Amino acid sequence: MARKSKADVESTEVLSGENAIQNKEIEGLSQGQIVRKRFFRHRAAVISLGTLTSIVILAFTALDWKLFGAIRVPGWWRWTHEELLELRYGDCPGGTVGCPTISLLPKFLGGAGIGLGTHPFGQDDIGRDYFALVMKGTQRSLSVMVIIGSVAATLGVVIGSIAGFYRGRIDAILMRFVDFMITIPVIIIGSVVGYRYGNLGAAFLALLLGLFAWTGLSRLVRAEFLTLREREFVDAARVAGATNRRIIFKHILPNAIGVIIVSVTLLLSGAILLETALSFIGFGVVPPDVSLGLLISQYQDSFTTRPWLFWYPGLFIISIALSVNFIGDGLRDAFDPRQRRRISKKERQDSATARKLAQAND
Amino acid sequence: MAAFILRRLGALGVILFGSSFILYNLAAISADPLEELRLSLDPSRDAQITALTRELQLDVPPPLRYFLWLRGVFGIFVGQPNFGTGRDGAAVIESLSIAIPVTLRLVLAATILAAILGIMIGIVTALRQYSRFDYSMTFVAFLLFSLPIFWVAVLLKEYLAISFNNFLRDPIIPITWIIGIGLVSGLFWASIIGRNRKLFWTTYAVAFILSSGLVTFFGVTGWLLNPSLGPIVILGLSIGLAFGVTQLSVGLINKAALRASLTMAGLSIVAFYPANWVFDNYPGPLGIFLMICGLITTAVFVGLAFSKIDRVPIVRTSIITAVLSGGLVLVDKFMQTWKPYMETEAINRRPVPTVGERNDLLNSTDFWISSLDIVTHLFLPTLALTLIGFAGYIRFARGTLLEVLNQDYIRTARAKGLTERTVIMRHAFRNTMIPMTTILVADFAGVVGGAFITETVFAWSGMGTLALQGIRSQDLNLLMGVFFVTATMAVLANFVADLLYSVLDPRIRAGSGE
Numbered sequence: 001m002a003r004k005s006k007a008d009v010e011s012t013e014v015l016s017g018e019n020a021i022q023n024k025e026i027e028g029l030s031q032g033q034i035v036r037k038r039f040f041r042h043r044a045a046v047i048s049l050g051t052l053t054s055i056v057i058l059a060f061t062a063l064d065w066k067l068f069g070a071i072r073v074p075g076w077w078r079w080t081h082e083e084l085l086e087l088r089y090g091d092c093p094g095g096t097v098g099c100p101t102i103s104l105l106p107k108f109l110g111g112a113g114i115g116l117g118t119h120p121f122g123q124d125d126i127g128r129d130y131f132a133l134v135m136k137g138t139q140r141s142l143s144v145m146v147i148i149g150s151v152a153a154t155l156g157v158v159i160g161s162i163a164g165f166y167r168g169r170i171d172a173i174l175m176r177f178v179d180f181m182i183t184i185p186v187i188i189i190g191s192v193v194g195y196r197y198g199n200l201g202a203a204f205l206a207l208l209l210g211l212f213a214w215t216g217l218s219r220l221v222r223a224e225f226l227t228l229r230e231r232e233f234v235d236a237a238r239v240a241g242a243t244n245r246r247i248i249f250k251h252i253l254p255n256a257i258g259v260i261i262v263s264v265t266l267l268l269s270g271a272i273l274l275e276t277a278l279s280f281i282g283f284g285v286v287p288p289d290v291s292l293g294l295l296i297s298q299y300q301d302s303f304t305t306r307p308w309l310f311w312y313p314g315l316f317i318i319s320i321a322l323s324v325n326f327i328g329d330g331l332r333d334a335f336d337p338r339q340r341r342r343i344s345k346k347e348r349q350d351s352a353t354a355r356k357l358a359q360a361n362d
Numbered sequence: 363m364a365a366f367i368l369r370r371l372g373a374l375g376v377i378l379f380g381s382s383f384i385l386y387n388l389a390a391i392s393a394d395p396l397e398e399l400r401l402s403l404d405p406s407r408d409a410q411i412t413a414l415t416r417e418l419q420l421d422v423p424p425p426l427r428y429f430l431w432l433r434g435v436f437g438i439f440v441g442q443p444n445f446g447t448g449r450d451g452a453a454v455i456e457s458l459s460i461a462i463p464v465t466l467r468l469v470l471a472a473t474i475l476a477a478i479l480g481i482m483i484g485i486v487t488a489l490r491q492y493s494r495f496d497y498s499m500t501f502v503a504f505l506l507f508s509l510p511i512f513w514v515a516v517l518l519k520e521y522l523a524i525s526f527n528n529f530l531r532d533p534i535i536p537i538t539w540i541i542g543i544g545l546v547s548g549l550f551w552a553s554i555i556g557r558n559r560k561l562f563w564t565t566y567a568v569a570f571i572l573s574s575g576l577v578t579f580f581g582v583t584g585w586l587l588n589p590s591l592g593p594i595v596i597l598g599l600s601i602g603l604a605f606g607v608t609q610l611s612v613g614l615i616n617k618a619a620l621r622a623s624l625t626m627a628g629l630s631i632v633a634f635y636p637a638n639w640v641f642d643n644y645p646g647p648l649g650i651f652l653m654i655c656g657l658i659t660t661a662v663f664v665g666l667a668f669s670k671i672d673r674v675p676i677v678r679t680s681i682i683t684a685v686l687s688g689g690l691v692l693v694d695k696f697m698q699t700w701k702p703y704m705e706t707e708a709i710n711r712r713p714v715p716t717v718g719e720r721n722d723l724l725n726s727t728d729f730w731i732s733s734l735d736i737v738t739h740l741f742l743p744t745l746a747l748t749l750i751g752f753a754g755y756i757r758f759a760r761g762t763l764l765e766v767l768n769q770d771y772i773r774t775a776r777a778k779g780l781t782e783r784t785v786i787m788r789h790a791f792r793n794t795m796i797p798m799t800t801i802l803v804a805d806f807a808g809v810v811g812g813a814f815i816t817e818t819v820f821a822w823s824g825m826g827t828l829a830l831q832g833i834r835s836q837d838l839n840l841l842m843g844v845f846f847v848t849a850t851m852a853v854l855a856n857f858v859a860d861l862l863y864s865v866l867d868p869r870i871r872a873g874s875g876e
Contacts, residue, residue: 044501176376176377176380177380179377179380179381180377180380180381180383180384181381181384183377183378183381183849183852183853184381184384184385184845184849185814185848187814187815188385188814188829188841188845189385189388191829191830191833192385192388192389192392192393192833192841193388193392195392195393195833195834196392196393197392269507269508273508273510276510276512277510277511277512277815280510280512280815281512281814281815281818281830283830283833293510293512296510296512296513296516297512300512300516303516303520304520304524310513310516314510314513317508317510317513318505318508318509318510318513321507321508321509321510322504322505322507322508324508325504325507325508326504329504
């Protein structure tokens, strides 16, 4: 190692205060532990993780499940999304029917007390319980999101790694194909596919959409592989006689996992917006199935008279997409090795004092 | 360079060919134009099927039919493009030529607005990194990323069109609104400007008083029904603009530039009455264009007259001031048109429309009224697209500026004693604009695709509507026509972005690497 000049040494000393705080924190921790630690320090990401988890639990436990068409696992909510109930007249504002009974204002503040009531989100125009409908829609949109995400992630990672690792002709062919696909707007492909195959079920539609959503990810993975495969540790592995397979799975992929996870998260938030948008224009999930975008599309005209039919599905879409985006942001911070946590003023002062004390003792 | 451009253009051709081939086959497999006829009970069904098959060449398998389509498209090179005919019998190229300007108008306005606002806020957040303003803007950006555009669009329709129109019937602004607007605007400005506690609360108080006072004034005078700026306000705003522009572009210390732009601000008031005379007597784009040319020429002369050395920045400052204060005069003209526009029969005092790109009932021959009609119809869709789009610019501008601020040349600039203004505006901002420009160009094409949903919600008859119609009626030619236009725009925009990048950033040489 070259000898350091005086200026270098000095500048390192100035920085060492901050570095010391950083380095001390990650001493003796594995990569996974460091990432987890950094992630849990991102407050918005942790809150979002909590929100998303509760939405998932809420949506998937509320309604009945039918297993193999025969066994019925009951949900905790009293209605299902298909039951036609009597429309609730009465205390609705403006003479409307089926308004939401949820109340969040306690009695001593003049509200009706905190409680759900019979129809917390109200009822739709034919009397179905809107809470059950929104839960069903959330289930549908979440599963479409996950299917699109996993299909696209698998394809993107496989194609990107093959192109980046083997380079040459395979890379050229695959990347030209990606160029072609990226030129076609996803909403056009989605509409073309959705118009024809939307009636075959949401899962099938999601599978098809996933087949067209991997292109951006594959480019990122390829770029990551192209840089990683030139690194010394890959050379070392090759010299030690590792097979390509081993190099890809044991050496390169673990190093690229940060980029992959982050962009898959962003892909997921894109996927739920794509599904809802397609359902909204009528090329996605089709009735009698339910999805959040479809609900908004069906009731957009009743916004003036019965706005709850419009608000609740929208709030769920936004909560899901926002949580996923923030989780992605937290993951990006956690995986980025250049990312330095902002050292708070107090910590900096503490370390400065400590340094001064140390100098004084010398 | 020429070889590089030619090679890139060749690659673009290949990409267009490949992507249109894929989409054509995909759409041909998914669509069955005969489906409806097969189900019909019409006795002449078979004859109709034969006729349609012959017309759309359905007997040719899709991969080969693609080349028939491509042959028509290649007509572009001999000046006779042929995109085939749609299911309704109209030539696709006719429908496209109506739809393209509609979409362009929407996308252009939205992109420009989103970029300007986003870059401004992004730069402020970068300069105030880790401040409360930075955190709240980051949150806003994430929120906007997560909003489904159709949801926003329906909300905007309800609150900014229907409710606002109802409100205009009797525009009395309630006191809660006045206080609310004051509080929000105070918070906004104070978190940008307030560096320490004292400055924060001073800014808060000033912004609160100014904005609630302004809102009260609007309410009391019925300004919303008959808005105008008038020469005095224009003069005041122009002088403010003159100071602001000078401060940002060369610094108030440059007296010559300040004098030049103040003169231009003063001239805007001198030009106010002649300009309005021209607006009234010779309405139309030509008059406006000529006046802008005149304005810029005057600004050049004024700038030259006031400067002895270092003329270019001074002339630039005076031109920017002139264009901005001239813009105020134009805005004032539109405001004056507001009242007669509201009172036309077609509008009937409900000026913010929810659907369409123009009001067909409004057969006014007045240039200003029909222009204002286009502006009011642009309002909501542009707002929706801008809201969704500008989040990206905030994040990007912030990231780029932070990166630039960490560069050695910024430290050098500070070390040699330049003012913070010069460091930010001349060294940092310009280098931030290099990647911003390229993103902007590439994004423009992306928005064309994104405008599909917006067009649907606001019932604009643009390209998005055409494409969806093409898919719904299984009209392959229509869909491919729209796709061809948008895809060509997208790849050309990327090409231009690459070229711009190599022109703006001398470190990147065209044709190197690959």
